[in-house]
Amino acid sequence: MSSTSRSTPLVTAPMLVTLAALARAPLWLGAVGLYQYVALEVVIWMIFALAHNLLLGQGGMPSFGHGAYFGVGAYAFGLLQQQAGAGLLGGLAGAMLCTALVGAFVAAFISHRRGIYYALLTIAFGQVMWFVAMKWHSVTGGEDGLLKIARPPLELPGVRLSLTSNEAFYGFALAVLAVVVVFLWRLVHSPWGRVLRAIKQNEMRAAFVGYNVWLYKWSAFVLSAALSGLAGALFAMAQHSAYPNVMSLHNSGFVVMMVLIGGGLVSFWGPVIGAALFILARDLLGAYTEGWLLWYGLLFMAVVLFQPEGIAGAWQAWRRRGRGTAPPAPSTPSTPSTPSTPSTPTGPSGPSVPVARQGEA
Amino acid sequence: MAALFEATHLHKRFGSQVVLEDISLAVERGELRGIMGPNGAGKTTCFNVLTGRYKPDRGRVTFDGRDLTGLSPREVARRGISRSFQIMNLFDEYTAIDNIVVALPSVRARGWSMWRDLGRMDSAYDEAASILQRVGLAGKAQVASRGLSYGERRALEIGVALAARPQLLFLDEPTAGLGIEGTARLADLVGSLKKQLTIVIIEHDMRFLFRLADRVSVIHWGQVIAEGTPAALRENPWVQRSSLANAGAEGLAGGAA
Numbered sequence A: 001m002s003s004t005s006r007s008t009p010l011v012t013a014p015m016l017v018t019l020a021a022l023a024r025a026p027l028w029l030g031a032v033g034l035y036q037y038v039a040l041e042v043v044i045w046m047i048f049a050l051a052h053n054l055l056l057g058q059g060g061m062p063s064f065g066h067g068a069y070f071g072v073g074a075y076a077f078g079l080l081q082q083q084a085g086a087g088l089l090g091g092l093a094g095a096m097l098c099t100a101l102v103g104a105f106v107a108a109f110i111s112h113r114r115g116i117y118y119a120l121l122t123i124a125f126g127q128v129m130w131f132v133a134m135k136w137h138s139v140t141g142g143e144d145g146l147l148k149i150a151r152p153p154l155e156l157p158g159v160r161l162s163l164t165s166n167e168a169f170y171g172f173a174l175a176v177l178a179v180v181v182v183f184l185w186r187l188v189h190s191p192w193g194r195v196l197r198a199i200k201q202n203e204m205r206a207a208f209v210g211y212n213v214w215l216y217k218w219s220a221f222v223l224s225a226a227l228s229g230l231a232g233a234l235f236a237m238a239q240h241s242a243y244p245n246v247m248s249l250h251n252s253g254f255v256v257m258m259v260l261i262g263g264g265l266v267s268f269w270g271p272v273i274g275a276a277l278f279i280l281a282r283d284l285l286g287a288y289t290e291g292w293l294l295w296y297g298l299l300f301m302a303v304v305l306f307q308p309e310g311i312a313g314a315w316q317a318w319r320r321r322g323r324g325t326a327p328p329a330p331s332t333p334s335t336p337s338t339p340s341t342p343s344t345p346t347g348p349s350g351p352s353v354p355v356a357r358q359g360e361a
Numbered sequence B: 001m002a003a004l005f006e007a008t009h010l011h012k013r014f015g016s017q018v019v020l021e022d023i024s025l026a027v028e029r030g031e032l033r034g035i036m037g038p039n040g041a042g043k044t045t046c047f048n049v050l051t052g053r054y055k056p057d058r059g060r061v062t063f064d065g066r067d068l069t070g071l072s073p074r075e076v077a078r079r080g081i082s083r084s085f086q087i088m089n090l091f092d093e094y095t096a097i098d099n100i101v102v103a104l105p106s107v108r109a110r111g112w113s114m115w116r117d118l119g120r121m122d123s124a125y126d127e128a129a130s131i132l133q134r135v136g137l138a139g140k141a142q143v144a145s146r147g148l149s150y151g152e153r154r155a156l157e158i159g160v161a162l163a164a165r166p167q168l169l170f171l172d173e174p175t176a177g178l179g180i181e182g183t184a185r186l187a188d189l190v191g192s193l194k195k196q197l198t199i200v201i202i203e204h205d206m207r208f209l210f211r212l213a214d215r216v217s218v219i220h221w222g223q224v225i226a227e228g229t230p231a232a233l234r235e236n237p238w239v240q241r242s243s244l245a246n247a248g249a250e251g252l253a254g255g256a257a
Helices: A002-006 A013-023 A036-058 A067-084 A088-110 A115-135 A166-189 A191-201 A203-208 A213-239 A249-262 A270-288 A292-306 A310-323 B043-050 B073-078 B096-103 B105-109 B122-134 B150-163 B180-193 B206-212 B237-241 B245-256
Strands: A154-156 A159-161 B005-014 B017-027 B032-036 B058-063 B081-083 B168-172 B198-202 B215-220 B223-228
Touching: A013 A036, A013 A166, A036 A166, A036 A191, A036 A213, A036 A249, A036 A270, A067 A088, A067 A115, A067 A213, A067 A249, A088 A115, A088 A154, A088 A213, A115 A249, A166 A191, A166 A213, A191 A203, A191 A213, A191 B096, A191 B105, A203 A213, A203 B073, A249 A270, A249 A292, A249 A310, A270 A292, A270 A310, B005 B043, B017 B043, B017 B223, B032 B043, B032 B206, B043 B168, B043 B198, B073 B081, B081 B150, B096 B105, B096 B122, B096 B150, B105 B122, B122 B150, B150 B168, B150 B180, B180 B198, B180 B206, B215 B237, B223 B237
Parallel strands: B032 B198, B032 B215, B081 B168, B168 B198
Antiparallel strands: A154 A159, B005 B017, B005 B058, B215 B223
8 A cells, every 4th residue: 555655664674774883882892092981971961862852852842951860861861779678670760750740830930931941941841850859858858960870781571681891781871772762763653742842832833623732731741851851861861970960951952952953843763863973073172182072062053044944954955856856755656666764873863764655546 | 493603792892993893693503694893893803713712801702502602712612613714724844645644533533642643544634634634735735834835735724624524514714815716715615615604704805704694794893793694795885985896896797787
């Protein structure tokens, strides 16, 4: 049936390529002068950036205080481990639940807002949480943070894997990333995801065709916060600690920069590209100069000015030129020779929507 | 027979400005009702109150015997009332067909499904394709709506309103910005919808309105100052004075001949 060209497979080629490339990272990292821990951090930030892009790119909700949820996840994981004796999976699930609850609370106050007001409120809530983390010594450890957070072993029926080495933990983080990618990929192609993107484009129309705009925005925030919390929990394991800095405006800004430079506004893969680029730039440029962030900031400005759709956007434009087609996508349904491309790394909103419905009888 | 849709004694003011002052309208099932009046008479505000965008300060709106007063646009939409906009309100990044798909009640009912692949909901896409065909956009299904021509966007605007499978359709100045040809095509479309739906149209183009409407209400100063069949309204002094009256009268004469 021609209709299958419209549908989305559970697993796509870019997914496999990305995960395979990441899985092989331990083999070549040393050769280029990097170390295993960097790859671990890249994967964690990829999860965080993907979670953030669910709001920014898919939902059009500019959350500029998202570091807070990353931080809540990190603290929650540490506290659950140290106060309640939670293991790996229990700790991760608990951290996600805690961030989801915090996110649900915050989202209740901001989901009727849009644009700059939304952004300002997210920053305000983020700052409040950062302040709480700094000052609530008895729980968060204040400026020192929570220390000695362990990496509990992965315990499944019949298996027990230690995650204490960076290599082993990297494998686990990669598996988590794979699950998150598949989940989000389904999500953005589900009715819910399509409604969310419709709301991003036109809230008023979405309300007039019968959608509860507020509830969709609220739920997107909760999901995004929960996944950010998951990333934060992994980060707490990676760093063996949780500290206020991860909740700072700085960290919130970093994830926005990742998403925008990567091209999250136009592509599902934008945040993944952006996170990799950011962490690698930090470590590679950082090796040469203390002021690496200056150079990265200039890069960010250049991207926003000249390539606002980011790297993924540039890639999409290049591919379109390569195919000799200009946007918007041609509507001629009489070209069955073009392989349908649901698996290309174009974003769900990219203009290369596969041609559906050939020859309606 | 009781009216399908009834507004009684609607009042709406913004600050000190009274925009609707005691508007009452009753629309019968199957009727095509036209609303006309000068700029600033309160026509669009009236629509916005009727479709839930604004709450009236006083008055009541009922649909099919049930009270709609003060419900949100979402709740009004879910009761089977749909509207198009004077200033176009589309999902600009979406293709024409996706604009329709997202507005379908069958998709809305699955709106909280986070795992199902919307692309596999063939019946939704079939339904959307038939609606596109109806509004004359069958060949444009895969074009992003921002890439459509002005007239095509107007047609899609109506398509999105139709996608909700309404019982009652509000069209806010559907001919705005359309040329003669586009207006003629739109008249054919509205004429064909008229058989299946109850429709209320705000319109400046009297020729268009008088050709299609069963009854026309004239709104001025936030009140209904005249109401009747197009033929009866031709005799109305305000309609005759109106600068557009000649065009409307010509249209009537043409239709009568």
